[in-house]
Amino acid sequence: MCFSCFRSPSTAGLSRRDALARACTLGLVLPFTAPALRAVCAAEQSGPAPTDLMSAIKDIIVQAKSPELAAYRVFDINAGDLPWTDLGLDAAQGQQVTFLLTGRMWLSREHDLWFNPGLIFHARTRGLRPMYIPMLNAGTMTASHDGPIEVARSAAEWASEDGVLQTPPEIYKKADVRITGVALLWRGDARVGIKSLLAQGDAGDLLASELARLERGRKLPAGWSNLLGFGGGQEVFSRDENGEITCDSAGSASIIERPLSIPLASGPRLGWRWKIDQLPSAAAEDQAPTHDYLSIGVKFEDGQDLTYIWSEHLPQGMVFRCPLANWKAIETHMVVRSGKAELGTWQAFERDIAADYSAHIGGPAKSISHVWLLAITPFQRRKGSCRYADIKISTADNTVLKV
CATH class of the missing domain: 2.60.120 (Jelly Rolls)
Known part of the structure; x- marks a missing residue:
């Protein structure tokens, strides 16, 4: 079940021809007129506004002065960015990094169809598999290799587990997408670090939700x-x-x-x-x-x-x-x-x-x-x-x- 997407032909200068090309390439065919579609879509938001998230997390970091936080980076992933982006953070194998994300990837603005950033966000270390996908708008990756942390976005657009893009670059770059995020690189246990930040507040409930997820410690059923x-x-x-x-x-x-x-x-x-x-x-x-x-x-x-x-x-x-x-x-x-x-x-x-x-x-x-x-x-x-x-x-x- 591919969940790739394309922009509405009425947005951001994407022509109908380009939209059709993107739809066929990425695996999603949407009607260009579907007034009833809005009625079945949920109305929830995708997270705090990017400026609000950045302001909140920076304030928390300054106030917390957490000894657990080795470094952090603020980043944007935009339509014209080709994967992958080096965040300028080097991790050691086994080191944890927490990502807090906000934004949207629009399939069609006129139909109110969009994906949350956690659904399409990917991260990896030293350009090597495996790729990490949080699914939620907050997630914690354990580095599989020593080396730089890289991030990208993909809606099922990889040709392989190595993160090679399958979608033609000229189509990929026409996506209607912006993701804003913060990467928090921890010295020790991410849970301890997140708690030290939470003592000074939260950013769109992302820190609390990620702490709860880590403490749940859910794993896939054995063999899956x-x-x-x-x-x-x-x-x-x-x-x-x-x-x-x-x-x-x-x-x-x-x-x-x-x-x-x-x-x-x-x-x-x-x-x-x-x-x-x-x-x-x-x-x-x-x-x-x-x-x-x-x-x-x-x-x-x-x-x-x-x-x-x-x-x-x-x-x-x-x-x-x-x-x-x-x-x-x-x-x-x-x-x-x-x-x-x-x-x-x-x-x-x-x-x-x-x-x-x-x-x-x-x-x-x-x-x-x-x-x-x-x-x-x-x-x-x-x-x-x-x-x-x-x-x-x-x-x-x-x-x-x-x-």
């Missing part, structure tokens, strides 16, 4: 990892003491995956129990501007993927290709439950994966390569919440693999 370009999955998905995987998402985009090679000839069936407390879309999910959903799915060796969704608006049994251009050729969605009547209750599902692949994809794949969990909520910025239990794949010879 973030899909390339989708970081911060541990803030969306976690396994509780009962073994259930919880999912809570609002204005974010997370896909986590678990490698699992199973031949289609073995007759694999995907089974799971699902308790959905809140669906994230106020309209049909088969349109790009309202393509917010919760899902479980499988990826095949040929690169295709098939995800199963619960929709309030689309009929059960409906199958459709992803409405985002870059994903339309590789992603298929199937509605396995419809309506609101059974929300908040546990429901059991089972799908014959080989049969679904044959009926709705029909490619050359001979096996499953991954199981996916997806929580996509950036377009309408509404909350989606659910739980998964008893995820398993069984085969015709009665082999059962718990996921």
